[in-house]
Amino acid sequence: MRIVATGLLVAMAILFLISRALDTGHPVFGFVRAFAEAAMVGGLADWFAVTALFRHPLGLPIPHTAIVPRNKDRIGDTLAVFLRDNFLTPAVISRRMRRMDMAGIAGEWLANPGVASRRLTRGASRIAVEILQALDQERLGGMVRGAMVKQVRDLDLAPLLGQALGAAIAEKRHLPILDGIVLWAGKILEANEHLVRAMVHDRAGSILRWTGLDETLSNKIIDGLKGLVREMAENPEHPLRDKAEEGLAQLAHDLQHSPEMRDRVDALKLGMLDNPAMQNWINGLWEQARAAMLRIARDPEKLLGGKFGEALRQLGETLQRDPRLRATLNRFVRRAVVGTAADYGDAIVRLVSETVRSWDAHTITTRLENAVGKDLQYIRVNGTLVGGLVGLAIHSVDVLL
Numbered sequence: 001m002r003i004v005a006t007g008l009l010v011a012m013a014i015l016f017l018i019s020r021a022l023d024t025g026h027p028v029f030g031f032v033r034a035f036a037e038a039a040m041v042g043g044l045a046d047w048f049a050v051t052a053l054f055r056h057p058l059g060l061p062i063p064h065t066a067i068v069p070r071n072k073d074r075i076g077d078t079l080a081v082f083l084r085d086n087f088l089t090p091a092v093i094s095r096r097m098r099r100m101d102m103a104g105i106a107g108e109w110l111a112n113p114g115v116a117s118r119r120l121t122r123g124a125s126r127i128a129v130e131i132l133q134a135l136d137q138e139r140l141g142g143m144v145r146g147a148m149v150k151q152v153r154d155l156d157l158a159p160l161l162g163q164a165l166g167a168a169i170a171e172k173r174h175l176p177i178l179d180g181i182v183l184w185a186g187k188i189l190e191a192n193e194h195l196v197r198a199m200v201h202d203r204a205g206s207i208l209r210w211t212g213l214d215e216t217l218s219n220k221i222i223d224g225l226k227g228l229v230r231e232m233a234e235n236p237e238h239p240l241r242d243k244a245e246e247g248l249a250q251l252a253h254d255l256q257h258s259p260e261m262r263d264r265v266d267a268l269k270l271g272m273l274d275n276p277a278m279q280n281w282i283n284g285l286w287e288q289a290r291a292a293m294l295r296i297a298r299d300p301e302k303l304l305g306g307k308f309g310e311a312l313r314q315l316g317e318t319l320q321r322d323p324r325l326r327a328t329l330n331r332f333v334r335r336a337v338v339g340t341a342a343d344y345g346d347a348i349v350r351l352v353s354e355t356v357r358s359w360d361a362h363t364i365t366t367r368l369e370n371a372v373g374k375d376l377q378y379i380r381v382n383g384t385l386v387g388g389l390v391g392l393a394i395h396s397v398d399v400l401l
Contacts, residue, residue: 004377005043005047005377005378005380009043009047012036012039012384016037019032030399031399034391034395035388035391038388038391039385042385043387046384049383053067055365068368069362069364072357072359073356075356076354076355076356076357080349080350080352081349090345093337094338097333098334101330102330103327106316107318110312110315111317111320112316125298145283148282149273158255159256159262162255162256162257163252182232186226186229189229197222228240
């Protein structure tokens with residue numbers, strides 16, 4: 001458009017020269033000359049006006065030109081104040097959001113995902129993938145790992161374990177654990193019979209070994225242990241099971257109330273966190289989470305087509321049917337947005353003002369000029385044509401009078 005506007009001005013100059021050379025001929029050339037002359041004046045005047053907004057015309061320091069670069073700080077402050085007074089005040093946001101049914105919109109979108117919804121989903125997917133890939137993974141991963149480790153370090157783990165164990169005992173949910181321990185003990189005994197036999201053989205006297213009684217003694221010990229394990233597995237009221245339950249109950253109490261037990265659990269927790277194997281495991285968790293997020297972001301249609309997508313559709317239908325839930329969700333969103341504006345509105349305003357102040361004159365000139373776009377050049381085109389028509393009208397009046 002800049003080329004078009006400048007070309008039109010050059011065309012008017014050529015038309016003026018031609019009409020001036022032929023002015024002694026037919027009277028119509030006078031009208032052409034008047035049109036071209038006035039069009040040049042209008043085009044040049046509007047070129048000067050448009051250029052003066054953003055720079056000095058022809059590089060000459062003419063007063064009251066390059067208006068935008070000279071006033072960029074004031075423009076930034078004015079824009080920030082405009083945003084604050086018209087958009088970022090809690091009262092304005094609350095008033096505008098009260099008229100918006102965000103929950104209804106979300107419910108309709110979730111319940112009836114159409115072509116537009118799929119397009120929006122794919123667009124959001126591309127943005128999510130680009131963000132995940134653009135982030136510094138080492139730095140972000142370190143932040144995530146550091147946050148996880150800090151949360152675990154600060155966690156008072158012993159009382160939580162004690163409460164969980166106490167609740168499990170009260171509700172008899174510990175019995176499967178006891179059964180599993182008994183079965184595990186039986187399997188361990190079965191797999192290590194040779195160790196029992198070797199221990200009895202090594203500690204038996206030479207007479208027992210010579211007569212072979214050490215083998216008989218080993219069999220008796222092993223059979224007795226197997227019988228004990230079998231009885232514990234079959235009899236829920238076995239005395240040893242009662243002792244085990246008493247020990248678990250005491251452990252639950254100590255975890256909640258014993259400083260010594262709490263210190264032991266904390267020492268165990270810190271030792272595990274400092275273990276390189278645990279660090280590698282935490283690193284693997286972050287990498288798995290990142291890979292899972294990338295898979296979801298790259299294929300949102302698959303995610304929305306499964307059980308998660310069905311749950312979202314049911315949520316959308318519920319939002320459409322239940323006006324109380326919709327009102328509650330709208331109220332929550334409105335309060336969240338109003339609270340965000342109240343907490344961070346001034347920071348956003350300062351960000352806008354400081355960002356514009358930090359731009360150099362060339363940057364703000366280029367960005368504003370590109371934002372306005374072709375309209376600036378249409379001003380020049382219109383100025384050229386309107387100027388020509390005004391000149392034509394004046395010449396017509398002059399000829400008629």
